[in-house]
Amino acid sequence: MAADVHKKKGWEVPNGSLAPGNGQHAERSESPTPGLAQGTEPGKGQSAGQEGAMFVHTRSYEDLTSPEDGGAVVRSPEERRGEPAEPTSMEQISKDFSELSTQLTGMALDLEEEMRQSQEGKLEPSPQATRHDSVLSGKEEEDVTMDTWRMHRKHVFVLSEAGKPVYSRYGSEEALSSTMGVMMALVSFLEAEKNAIRSIHADGYKVVFVRKSPLVLVAVARTRQSEQEIAHELLYIYYQILSLLTWTQLNHIFQQKQNYDLRRLLAGSERITDNLLDLMAHDPSFLMGAVRCLPLAASVRDAVSTSLQQAKAKSLVFSILLSGNQLVSLVRKKDQFLHPIDLHLLFNLISSSSSFREGEAWTPICLPKFNSSGFFHAHISYLEQEMDLCLLLVSTDREDFFTVSDCKRRFQERLRRRGVHHALQEALRTPFYSVAQVGIPDLRHFIYKSKSSGLFTSPEIEAPYVREEEKERLLGLYQYLHSRAHNSSRPLKNIYFTGPRENLLAWVTSAFELYICYSPLGTKAGAISAVNKLMKWIRKEEDRLFILTPQTY
Amino acid sequence: MSGRRVDAKVVLLGQEGVGKSSLVERCVHRRFRAGPYQNTIGAAFVAKVLSVGEQTVTLGIWDTAGSERYEAMSRIYYRGARAAIVCYDLTNSSSFQRAKFWVNELQNCEEGCRIYLCGTKSDLLEEDRRKRDVDFHDVQDYADEVKAEFFETSSKTGQNVDELFQKVAEDYVQFSAFQEMTEEKGVDLGQKSSSYLYGCCHH
Numbered sequence: 085m086a087a088d089v090h091k092k093k094g095w096e097v098p099n100g101s102l103a104p105g106n107g108q109h110a111e112r113s114e115s116p117t118p119g120l121a122q123g124t125e126p127g128k129g130q131s132a133g134q135e136g137a138m139f140v141h142t143r144s145y146e147d148l149t150s151p152e153d154g155g156a157v158v159r160s161p162e163e164r165r166g167e168p169a170e171p172t173s174m175e176q177i178s179k180d181f182s183e184l185s186t187q188l189t190g191m192a193l194d195l196e197e198e199m200r201q202s203q204e205g206k207l208e209p210s211p212q213a214t215r216h217d218s219v220l221s222g223k224e225e226e227d228v229t230m231d232t233w234r235m236h237r238k239h240v241f242v243l244s245e246a247g248k249p250v251y252s253r254y255g256s257e258e259a260l261s262s263t264m265g266v267m268m269a270l271v272s273f274l275e276a277e278k279n280a281i282r283s284i285h286a287d288g289y290k291v292v293f294v295r296k297s298p299l300v301l302v303a304v305a306r307t308r309q310s311e312q313e314i315a316h317e318l319l320y321i322y323y324q325i326l327s328l329l330t331w332t333q334l335n336h337i338f339q340q341k342q343n344y345d346l347r348r349l350l351a352g353s354e355r356i357t358d359n360l361l362d363l364m365a366h367d368p369s370f371l372m373g374a375v376r377c378l379p380l381a382a383s384v385r386d387a388v389s390t391s392l393q394q395a396k397a398k399s400l401v402f403s404i405l406l407s408g409n410q411l412v413s414l415v416r417k418k419d420q421f422l423h424p425i426d427l428h429l430l431f432n433l434i435s436s437s438s439s440f441r442e443g444e445a446w447t448p449i450c451l452p453k454f455n456s457s458g459f460f461h462a463h464i465s466y467l468e469q470e471m472d473l474c475l476l477l478v479s480t481d482r483e484d485f486f487t488v489s490d491c492k493r494r495f496q497e498r499l500r501r502r503g504v505h506h507a508l509q510e511a512l513r514t515p516f517y518s519v520a521q522v523g524i525p526d527l528r529h530f531i532y533k534s535k536s537s538g539l540f541t542s543p544e545i546e547a548p549y550v551r552e553e554e555k556e557r558l559l560g561l562y563q564y565l566h567s568r569a570h571n572s573s574r575p576l577k578n579i580y581f582t583g584p585r586e587n588l589l590a591w592v593t594s595a596f597e598l599y600i601c602y603s604p605l606g607t608k609a610g611a612i613s614a615v616n617k618l619m620k621w622i623r624k625e626e627d628r629l630f631i632l633t634p635q636t637y
Numbered sequence: 638m639s640g641r642r643v644d645a646k647v648v649l650l651g652q653e654g655v656g657k658s659s660l661v662e663r664c665v666h667r668r669f670r671a672g673p674y675q676n677t678i679g680a681a682f683v684a685k686v687l688s689v690g691e692q693t694v695t696l697g698i699w700d701t702a703g704s705e706r707y708e709a710m711s712r713i714y715y716r717g718a719r720a721a722i723v724c725y726d727l728t729n730s731s732s733f734q735r736a737k738f739w740v741n742e743l744q745n746c747e748e749g750c751r752i753y754l755c756g757t758k759s760d761l762l763e764e765d766r767r768k769r770d771v772d773f774h775d776v777q778d779y780a781d782e783v784k785a786e787f788f789e790t791s792s793k794t795g796q797n798v799d800e801l802f803q804k805v806a807e808d809y810v811q812f813s814a815f816q817e818m819t820e821e822k823g824v825d826l827g828q829k830s831s832s833y834l835y836g837c838c839h840h
Contacts, residue, residue, distance in 0.1 A: 352676035447679020
């Protein structure tokens with residue numbers, strides 16, 4: 085598949101390590117072995133081969149080690165040589181499964197200890213003062229000298245290499261200019277010695293630095309996330325900025341004027357960045373590096389996809405129909421792939437603004453993973469006022485508005501002719517399914533990701549995770565398991581976690597990743613039979629939960 | 638395609654937050670949203686049908702983003718526009734300076750585009766006269782100077798909004814009738830000269 089082709093080319097360095105280069109040789113396990121075992125996991129497209137893939141699928145730690153990085157993160161050659169993935173096959177997957185129970189007994193004690201510690205840290209009150217409703221000028225910024233400001237669980241700062249503030253998640257950038265100056269001083273101080281600062285760990289806080297010249301991104305977090313995961317989120321923020329400006333323009337600006345105040349150009353985009361950070365704290369899409377589909381009968385989805393496919397134009401590259409943050413259908417130009425990161429950025433753009441509800445928007449947008457040097461033009465509109473169904477048509481030609489707008493009209497006409505309108509409306513009424521449908525009493529929630537398609541499925545988060553904090557706590561547990569499973573120095577394939585309020589199980593193979601959360605009273609044996617049942621259920625429902633036959637124009 | 642046909646392209650320009658989108662919303666949907674500020678991303682297109690005498694005119698209205706980020710792109714939105722509504726906030730003099738910038742830009746790049754200066758948020762002045770930051774007569778003088786029409790509107794109360802767009806539509810009808818008359822002559826001349834040039838090149 086296309087994704088695998090990329091991997092073979094070595095574009096991707098999965099699990100790129102941010103860990104200090106202490107000479108510890110990485111023993112890799114997230115072995116995305118190309119070609120093998122792909123027929124086994126549910127949710128994978130039937131049409132194997134190049135055209136079957138929806139995305140260029142990657143878990144994007146590669147960004148941290150990519151050449152454009154400017155050498156900020158240097159991996160030792162030994163580490164690189166240690167890369168070849170261990171062979172995996174279909175048999176191995178089934179063997180994995182049978183061995184699951186035996187392996188799980190070897191659950192490390194320190195894991196539990198670690199969890200308890202981080203849970204203690206979580207009990208502190210977290211103030212909910214955000215600036216969602218920021219008004220243009222008089223937006224209410226927090227006083228950065230107050231304790232409430234310090235109590236935020238995750239701060240994010242963006243600054244230029246001259247130390248000028250570009251963005252702060254909480255509090256005004258002006259008030260923080262001296263803080264940001266200190267951050268830049270730290271970065272520069274180490275760079276003078278030909279070193280790079282990656283993180284500072286102190287007092288339950290992680291301070292993570294990501295250097296993306298001409299910007300520096302810093303997070304100060306006391307979440308349970310690993311350093312890599314925080315760095316990954318910072319990269320998203322960087323890509324978010326690129327999507328507004330392009331890499332070329334960003335560099336050009338700072339080449340012209342080193343102490344340029346980038347906030348001038350980013351004015352009005354704070355809301356988009358804020359929204360992205362909030363979304364990352366709630367939506368497992370970002371953690372999984374995958375996209376969730378709206379559950380939809382295969383026949384309806386096919387009708388939608390075909391209608392989209394037929395409403396094409398020469399300049400169109402991607403036609404995307406989405407609802408909430410779920411994908412309904414995606415049609416792409418042959419040989420052009422959309423990276424999940426780019427799609428996440430598009431989802432975020434749409435969910436952060438209500439301005440698309442009116443009329444038809446036509447906006448320049450850079451898809452940084454696709455091409456960070458230029459703008460596409462996106463036609464964004466909702467199909468109907470009251471329906472949460474947004475159509476995104478990505479074109480290469482900025483003069484092509486009326487042609488693309490006509491594509492929308494044609495798409496709607498075809499949709500009407502095929503009479504799927506009603507079925508779509510019906511599906512939108514229940515955008516999430518309940519875990520009860522699976523029929524496993526102790527099962528509370530799960531995340532299943534099909535690696536080859538870059539899609540994942542997950543039920544609605546239900547009781548006892550009702551309050552926002554509880555939901556975030558659950559995602560925090562997944563984040564923790566995910567970071568353990570993908571730890572670059574000691575990756576794990578199976579994790580069984582017993583907590584005071586729930587039990588969790590993680591299972592990572594070359595074809596899929598599965599995380600389940602179930603009752604604390606359940607047994608390990610129960611969990612394993614639950615996994616078995618769950619996999620069967622997903623396979624049965626796969627044509628509803630996934631897009632199995634991606635279309636091209 | 639008939640539903641898509643647009644007679645005149647109209648573009649809204651002006652500093653961010655002056656209320657371009659609110660103006661469009663009032664004109665097209667006859668409502669005003671008091672909620673939190675939502676900046677426009679890129680530009681939004683809506684069509685509005687108005688009647689002028691016995692004729693109907695479809696205005697294709699481009700509501701552009703005021704953010705500086707999109708400035709380099711703005712040309713694609715105003716290119717070929719028959720009318721530009723250049724907005725400024727009556728309570729903010731810097732927004733009027735910005736409006737002047739757009740007027741200059743239009744005069745340099747889009748000769749055929751008629752300019753309508755629009756001072757927004759006039760309802761705020763009714764609450765408190767001291768809030769006015771842009772003098773009425775100054776703008777009037779400036780409008781005369783650049784041959785622009787001049788309105789003061791409120792999207793909140795709807796004051797002058799319909800009048801503004803009606804004027805845009807009427808001027809379009811009048812102007813295009815005038816253009817048709819002159820164009821015929823122009824085409825004749827053009828054809829002659831181009832065939833002459835064509836011959837020239839061949840010999």
